[in-house]
Amino acid sequence: MPDSLMPNVPATLFADPREARRAIRAGRHTGWTANVAPGFVQGNLAILPADWAGEFLRYCQLNPKPCPIVGMSEPGDPFLPQLGQDLDIRSDVPSYRVFRDGVPEGDVPDIAHLWRDDLVAFVLGCSFSFEAALLDAGLPLRHIACGTGVPMYLTNVPTAPAGRFHGNLVVSMRPFKPADAVRAVQVTSRFPNVHGAPVHIGLPHLIGIDDIDQPWEGPATEVMADELPVFWACGVTPQAAIRMARPPFAITHTPGHMVVTDIRNAAVAAL
Amino acid sequence: MPDSLMPNVPATLFADPREARRAIRAGRHTGWTANVAPGFVQGNLAILPADWAGEFLRYCQLNPKPCPIVGMSEPGDPFLPQLGQDLDIRSDVPSYRVFRDGVPEGDVPDIAHLWRDDLVAFVLGCSFSFEAALLDAGLPLRHIACGTGVPMYLTNVPTAPAGRFHGNLVVSMRPFKPADAVRAVQVTSRFPNVHGAPVHIGLPHLIGIDDIDQPWEGPATEVMADELPVFWACGVTPQAAIRMARPPFAITHTPGHMVVTDIRNAAVAAL
Numbered sequence: 188m189p190d191s192l193m194p195n196v197p198a199t200l201f202a203d204p205r206e207a208r209r210a211i212r213a214g215r216h217t218g219w220t221a222n223v224a225p226g227f228v229q230g231n232l233a234i235l236p237a238d239w240a241g242e243f244l245r246y247c248q249l250n251p252k253p254c255p256i257v258g259m260s261e262p263g264d265p266f267l268p269q270l271g272q273d274l275d276i277r278s279d280v281p282s283y284r285v286f287r288d289g290v291p292e293g294d295v296p297d298i299a300h301l302w303r304d305d306l307v308a309f310v311l312g313c314s315f316s317f318e319a320a321l322l323d324a325g326l327p328l329r330h331i332a333c334g335t336g337v338p339m340y341l342t343n344v345p346t347a348p349a350g351r352f353h354g355n356l357v358v359s360m361r362p363f364k365p366a367d368a369v370r371a372v373q374v375t376s377r378f379p380n381v382h383g384a385p386v387h388i389g390l391p392h393l394i395g396i397d398d399i400d401q402p403w404e405g406p407a408t409e410v411m412a413d414e415l416p417v418f419w420a421c422g423v424t425p426q427a428a429i430r431m432a433r434p435p436f437a438i439t440h441t442p443g444h445m446v447v448t449d450i451r452n453a454a455v456a457a458l
Numbered sequence: 459m460p461d462s463l464m465p466n467v468p469a470t471l472f473a474d475p476r477e478a479r480r481a482i483r484a485g486r487h488t489g490w491t492a493n494v495a496p497g498f499v500q501g502n503l504a505i506l507p508a509d510w511a512g513e514f515l516r517y518c519q520l521n522p523k524p525c526p527i528v529g530m531s532e533p534g535d536p537f538l539p540q541l542g543q544d545l546d547i548r549s550d551v552p553s554y555r556v557f558r559d560g561v562p563e564g565d566v567p568d569i570a571h572l573w574r575d576d577l578v579a580f581v582l583g584c585s586f587s588f589e590a591a592l593l594d595a596g597l598p599l600r601h602i603a604c605g606t607g608v609p610m611y612l613t614n615v616p617t618a619p620a621g622r623f624h625g626n627l628v629v630s631m632r633p634f635k636p637a638d639a640v641r642a643v644q645v646t647s648r649f650p651n652v653h654g655a656p657v658h659i660g661l662p663h664l665i666g667i668d669d670i671d672q673p674w675e676g677p678a679t680e681v682m683a684d685e686l687p688v689f690w691a692c693g694v695t696p697q698a699a700i701r702m703a704r705p706p707f708a709i710t711h712t713p714g715h716m717v718v719t720d721i722r723n724a725a726v727a728a729l
Contacts, residue, residue: 365658373642373655384644387636388685389660415660458729 199225204447205272208279209446210326217281219279219294219443221315226452228381229445230257230270230310231422232280233429234298234438237262240307242350246428247309249347253356253424255312255380257448263304282441289433294441301438313422313445314359316452317374324374326367328409330374337361338402338441339421343395344386346424351432357403358386358394358418362410366419375419377456384385387418394418470496474566475718476543482718488552488567490714492586499652499722500716501528501541501581502693503551504700505569505709508533511578513621517699518582520618521626524627524695526583528649528719528726534575542720547579553712560704565712572709578642583652584693584716585630587723588645595645597638601679608632609673609715610692614666615657617695629657629665629675633681640687646690648727658689665689 201207204224210216220229235243247254258270265277277299285292318328330337337359344356363371368388376384387394399416402409412418429437472478475495479619481483481487491500506514529541535622536548546569556563589599601608634642639659647655658665668686671678675694681687700708
């Protein structure tokens with residue numbers, strides 16, 4: 188991801204994702220990861236007990252656009268070698284959010300003391316990868332130009348339920364001029380493992396968004412008169428499903444503090 | 459192209475494009491080609507004197523989306539072996555339109571008597587190929603379901619001029635639900651040689667279309683409240699440019715009466 192991606196944060200940190208994870212593990216980097224290890228896939232984190240993990244896996248497989256699985260651990264094993272050399276999911280994320288019965292209990296910088304031999308870690312693709320591809324293609328991203336997060340909306344589109352996991356699709360929105368919207372479909376279609384192509388263009392009321400200026404999460408982003416709102420499936424969808432399913436124990440990343448992997452963005456491009 | 463493509467015309471004619479051209483040459487098929495040789499590329503025809511052909515070639519190369527060159531002849535040579543076995547452009551199109559000084563003079567079933575040793579034939583990709591791909595992908599096309607032609611609009615978007623050829627882009631419009639519009643971008647992106655991806659989605663006034671119910675050519679097609687109008691560059695663009703350039707002599711096909719080639723639609727897919 189070029190530095191311009193987040194103009195309000197410091198310049199790129201850690202060209203090498205392994206170096207980044209070592210710094211995170213040592214407590215030397217505790218902040219957002221948007222400017223960390225550009226060009227490498229980052230992921231959403233969800234950790235669940237094994238007796239919930241099977242249903243969650245099924246939920247992700249039924250809903251691949253909001254919940255693209257980049258990797259998952261064996262029960263009790265905190266390492267994900269397929270995602271990164273020596274990647275220890277207990278310590279290598281800058282900030283974790285702990286849930287009891289679906290309710291957030293607080294954020295912690297390390298979960299070694301909370302780790303159990305029945306926990307399964309899921310890493311799901313995130314939009315940073317396709318946003319980098321959009322910027323590389325010369326397409327402007329207003330929320331990045333404005334130095335803010337992306338607006339997210341809870342739609343009226345149900346996800347496919349799996350056991351106790353269910354809920355409506357959450358989408359992120361980026362405005363584009365019509366010809367750029369076509370190009371954005373082409374560019375993001377190359378990245379099916381990180382949300383892929385948009386799920387909706389224009390006509391937000393058709394998916395239950397009555398006021399584009401009132402996001403469900405994140406700051407509002409202006410849609411100019413010559414632009415269409417373009418909507419992508421969002422990785423907040425599985426987090427919302429976890430909150431509603433109310434497992435007795437769960438851990439996610441803190442928003443913006445992602446899992447940094449050794450996988451290059453270019454390596455997850457389909458074409 | 460499946461029979462369902464044109465429900466108001468008879469069932470598929472001529473599985474083999476060579477057989478179709480033989481029938482056309484013999485005067486046994488004089489009608490539209492929409493139901494002829496499904497699965498094979500059909501093309502728009504433009505025939506110009508050699509002293510105009512160079513500028514027209516440059517115009518097409520500068521404007522590949524409305525003017526995708528599928529093949530062209532040597533000056534004076536009426537055969538296009540790269541497009542079809544024994545394809546004689548003087549006799550193998552069901553109906554031709556003759557222009558003098560940019561003004562249509564009438565339609566004829568054969569141009570052998572008009573052929574000259576300075577004429578150059580251009581065959582340009584047409585939307586039949588990508589429409590077949592859209593239907594194959596399960597996407598509905600309303601103008602086909604209604605058994606009518608596609609609506610076309612003269613935009614305010616200038617093409618790149620080349621010598622005496624210039625003019626604004628003409629687009630065709632097909633309405634889609636938003637998620638289908640995304641899929642339509644993906645499907646037609648595979649066919650850059652037959653107009654490719656849409657040039658515009660939604661917001662027709664931005665490209666100079668003030669009333670979607672008043673096409674420039676072709677019948678109006680209803681856009682439902684839950685649909686977006688999706689616009690593709692149209693092969694009528696070069697015909698409009700020829701009319702405005704007013705070459706002393708030119709021949710095109712009669713609308714709907716296309717050049718039937720031996721090239722499979724699947725063979726012009728980019729991916």
